[in-house]
Amino acid sequence: xxxxxxxxxxxxxxxxxxxxxxxxxxxxxxxxxxxxxxxxxxxxxxxxxxxxxxxxxxxxxxxxxxxxxxxxxxxxxxxxxxxxxxxxxxxxxxxxxxxxxxxxxxxxxxxxxxxxxxxxxxxxxxxxxxxxxxxxxxxxxxxxxxxxxxxxxxxxxxxxxxxxxxxxxxxxxxxxxxxxxxxxxxxxxxxxxxxxxxxxxxxxxxxxxxxxxxxxxxxxxxxxxxxxxxxxxxxxxxxxxxxxxxxxxxxxxxxxxxxxxxxxxxxxxxxxx
Amino acid sequence: xxxxxxxxxxxxxxxxxxxxxxxxxxxxxxxxxxxxxxxxxxxxxxxxxxxxxxxxxxxxxxxxxxxxxxxxxxxxxxxxxxxxxxxxxxxxxxxxxxxxxxxxxxxxxxxxxxxxxxxxxxxxxxxxxxxxxxxxxxxxxxxxxxxxxxxxxxxxxxxxxxxxxxxxxxxxxxxxxxxxxxxxxxxxxxxxxxxxxxxxxxxxxxxxxxxxxxxxxxxxxxxxxxxxxxxxxxxxxxxxxxxxxxxxxxxxxxxxxxxxxxxxxxxxxxxxxxxxxxxxxxxxxxxxxxxxxxxxxxxxxxx
Numbered sequence: 089x090x091x092x093x094x095x096x097x098x099x100x101x102x103x104x105x106x107x108x109x110x111x112x113x114x115x116x117x118x119x120x121x122x123x124x125x126x127x128x129x130x131x132x133x134x135x136x137x138x139x140x141x142x143x144x145x146x147x148x149x150x151x152x153x154x155x156x157x158x159x160x161x162x163x164x165x166x167x168x169x170x171x172x173x174x175x176x177x178x179x180x181x182x183x184x185x186x187x188x189x190x191x192x193x194x195x196x197x198x199x200x201x202x203x204x205x206x207x208x209x210x211x212x213x214x215x216x217x218x219x220x221x222x223x224x225x226x227x228x229x230x231x232x233x234x235x236x237x238x239x240x241x242x243x244x245x246x247x248x249x250x251x252x253x254x255x256x257x258x259x260x261x262x263x264x265x266x267x268x269x270x271x272x273x274x275x276x277x278x279x280x281x282x283x284x285x286x287x288x289x290x291x292x293x294x295x296x297x298x299x300x301x302x303x304x305x306x307x308x309x310x311x312x313x314x315x316x317x318x319x320x321x322x323x324x325x326x327x328x329x330x331x332x333x334x335x336x337x338x339x340x341x342x343x344x345x346x347x348x349x350x351x352x353x354x355x356x357x358x359x360x361x
Numbered sequence: 362x363x364x365x366x367x368x369x370x371x372x373x374x375x376x377x378x379x380x381x382x383x384x385x386x387x388x389x390x391x392x393x394x395x396x397x398x399x400x401x402x403x404x405x406x407x408x409x410x411x412x413x414x415x416x417x418x419x420x421x422x423x424x425x426x427x428x429x430x431x432x433x434x435x436x437x438x439x440x441x442x443x444x445x446x447x448x449x450x451x452x453x454x455x456x457x458x459x460x461x462x463x464x465x466x467x468x469x470x471x472x473x474x475x476x477x478x479x480x481x482x483x484x485x486x487x488x489x490x491x492x493x494x495x496x497x498x499x500x501x502x503x504x505x506x507x508x509x510x511x512x513x514x515x516x517x518x519x520x521x522x523x524x525x526x527x528x529x530x531x532x533x534x535x536x537x538x539x540x541x542x543x544x545x546x547x548x549x550x551x552x553x554x555x556x557x558x559x560x561x562x563x564x565x566x567x568x569x570x571x572x573x574x575x576x577x578x579x580x581x582x583x584x585x586x587x588x589x590x591x592x593x594x595x596x597x598x599x600x601x602x603x604x605x606x607x608x609x610x611x612x613x614x615x616x617x618x619x620x621x622x623x624x625x626x627x628x629x630x631x632x633x634x635x636x637x638x639x640x641x642x643x644x645x646x647x648x649x650x651x652x653x654x655x656x657x658x659x660x661x662x663x664x
Contacts, residue, residue, distance in 0.1 A: 099494075100501035107502060126520060136520060195378035200386075206644030208596035210603065211637050214614050214628045219417060294510040298600045301512065302615075310513075317516025325517050329509055336508040 115139040133320060140323040148323035157307065162331060165300065165309040168224070169292045169339075172231025176288065180236035181281060184243025189273070201240060209234035209295050213302060223306075227299045234295050235288040242284020246277030279351045286343040293336045309335075391421040419631040427631035431460040431613070449616040449629035458613055464639055467602065467610040471594045471647075473530055478537030479590060483583055485538070486545025491575070496550075503542060511536040512600045519605070529606050536597040537590045544586030548579030577659075584655040588648055595644050610636055 118139035126133045137144060152158035187194045187201075213230055220226040250273055258268050300310020309332055316324035397413050405413065412418060419427075427450055434454045485503070489496045511532040522528040560574045602611025614636045616628060 096497050099497040103498040104501050104505070128519070128524065133520070138520060192378065195375045196382040198375070199379045199383050202645065203641050206592070206595075206648065207637055207641045208592070208599045208644070210596055210600045211611075211614055211633075211640050213603070214616075215630060215633045215637070218628045218630055218633070294512070294596070297510045298512045298604075301515075302600075302603050313513055313516060317519070320516065320520060322517065322520065329513050329517065332510060332513050333505065333508040336510070337504070340508070 111139075112142055115141040136320060137322045140326055144323045145326055148321075148327050152324070152327055157312065158327070158331065160307050161309045161312050162335065164307055165296055165332075166335065168227050168296050168308070169231060169289070172228045172296070173235050173285075173289060173292050175228065176232035176235025176292075177239045177285060179232070180239030180288075181243045183236075184240040184281075185247055185273070185277070187240070188244045188247035189269075201237070204233070204237045205241065209237075209291075210298055210302075213299055227296060230299055231292045231295050234291050238288040238291060239281065239284050242280050242287075243277060246280030246284075247273055249280065250276040279347070282343075282347040282350050286340065286347060289339050289343050290336065293332070293339065297332060387421065390418075394418040394420040417630065419629075419634065424631045424634050427629070428460070428635045430454060431458075431632065431635060434459045449632050452616055453613060453632065458608070460613065460635065460639060463608065463610045463613040463636075464643055466608050467595075467598050468643065468647075470530060470533055470598045470601075470609065471591070474533030474537045474594045474598070475587070475590060477530075478534035478594075479541050479587060481534075482538040482541030482586075482590075483545050486542045486583075487549055487575070487579075489542070490546040490549025490579070496546075503539075507539045507542075511539070511597055512604070515601065515604060524605070529601050532601055533594055533597045536593050540590040540593050541583070541586045544582040544589075545579055548582030549575055552578050552582065581655070581659045584651065584659065588651050588655075591647055591651065592644065595640065599640065610640060 119137065119141055122138045124135055124137070126136050140148075149158075183197070187197055209230060212233060213226070216226040216230050220229060254272050254276065255268065258272055263271070296308075297310045297313070300308045301314050309328055313325060313328045316322075316328060393413075394415070397415060400413075403410060415423065430450060431453065434457055485499070489499055489503070514535070515528075515532055518531050519528050522531065556574050556578050557570060560570055565574065598609070599611040599614070602609040603615045604611075606612055614633055616632070
């Protein structure tokens with residue numbers, strides 16, 4: 089097992105390293121051969137580095153960090169993602185749980201859940217901008233909406249998939265409703281809730297970046313991309329994209345870790361071995 | 362162990378309750394959004410005063426009017442009495458942007474994204490699920506690229522491809538690709554594996570193995586990936602159209618203009634609501650289509 093993982097790691101490093109070296113070579117050749125003047129819609133863009141070499145990327149990163157632009161943007165965007173995630177999950181999970189437990193509520197809410205499920209969250213942005221202004225609130229609520237739908241469906245499905253035997257056994261042993269919810273429904277639904285949270289986190293990042301791009305109003309990662317795209321400054325765009333990618337990657341790793349911890353008990357059950 | 366299917370009311374009752382909830386909420390909204398005709402909003406306390414305005418909560422009949430206007434926008438006379446209105450719906454009607462036309466363009470973009478991105482994604486998933494070496498080399502790179510939100514690339518892609526069709530389609534294709542890979546991969550690696558071993562033991566190989574064993578076994582997973590991909594494709598399409606395109610439903614929602622000037626058009630909530638409802642309906646219809654087709658294609662699973 090250990091050898092297997094070592095080989096996986098080695099091959100992963102090899103392929104990512106090869107990609108990095110290839111980019112280095114391509115950017116060196118590119119900076120000599122690629123045009124620096126580009127015709128765009130109605131005018132020429134001057135001094136465009138289509139493939140910025142590593143040294144200009146490094147320079148740009150140092151500048152963006154030292155000037156505080158990048159750390160501030162990261163902080164603003166990350167805060168939005170997590171505020172939206174918390175708010176969305178706080179609405180979505182309880183609703184999903186109660187929908188799965190109360191049949192009448194499910195029937196009443198079903199058309200609305202379906203409606204929001206098939207509404208691209210970004211389509212709500214103009215409406216939210218109108219209702220809640222261009223500031224923080226509309227972006228956080230937009231993320232929360234996207235997150236609420238995903239976690240609602242996850243919690244609902246999680247409860248629906250609880251084996252009926254468990255519920256009936258508990259009931260016949262005289263467990264109260266509250267006890268069943270705490271000791272059976274909740275732990276059994278937890279894996280699904282966590283995996284829906286992981287999807288929701290990815291979705292939240294997509295939503296926030298685009299929301300910031302479309303209604304770019306204050307220092308944030310999407311705003312940085314929009315600004316850099318308007319000039320255009322490719323090194324800044326590249327640093328922005330890589331930063332977002334790394335943040336998404338880190339968030340996903342954390343979510344995966346939480347999932348593994350939360351479902352550790354499952355490994356004891358022979359059904360999942 | 363069967364899932365907890367008990368205590369579900371019969372279908373007729375479910376439909377009735379769902380319908381009742383929609384009618385009740387629409388009726389409540391109609392009353393609320395028309396309240397400004399009865400009470401003078403300026404007399405009300407602050408947060409309610411701000412909300413109870415037709416510019417914020419459009420009355421239901423105005424939403425319906427907007428729908429009729431947008432559907433008929435293509436028939437508006439050109440060169441007739443030209444009134445430059447400058448508002449959201451007026452601007453759209455001037456440009457003869459219709460609801461159905463915008464939906465058609467966006468649907469076309471979504472379908473191209475699904476066709477191109479979906480086939481590339483299935484191919485990548487198949488390769489990674491099938492060969493351990495490919496998996497070990499390519500998976501880390503896939504994860505790196507998957508982490509980048511497709512729309513974040515749009516300003517960079519524009520420098521390479523210019524502002525045109527390919528530029529608008531690329532983020533959609535990219536988004537679909539990244540979504541479809543993983544379900545295909547798991548379908549091939551985790552599910553097909555046991556069948557592959559059995560088929561190999563019976564002497565099947567090569568093409569036969571792929572067409573009769575691997576693809577059918579991974580099929581249900583690919584289909585469920587495709588259903589999620591549809592949602593992502595619509596989301597990306599709307600985002601791209603809001604940012605860059607000069608037609609499509611995202612353009613309709615945001616009321617025209619290019620890039621930075623798009624902020625300056627005051628949005629008309631009636632138009633936005635019409636667009637959102639239309640998007641939800643089309644998304645639902647496409648999902649239902651895939652679901653029905655999928656049930657047919659994977660009928661063997663139930664046996």
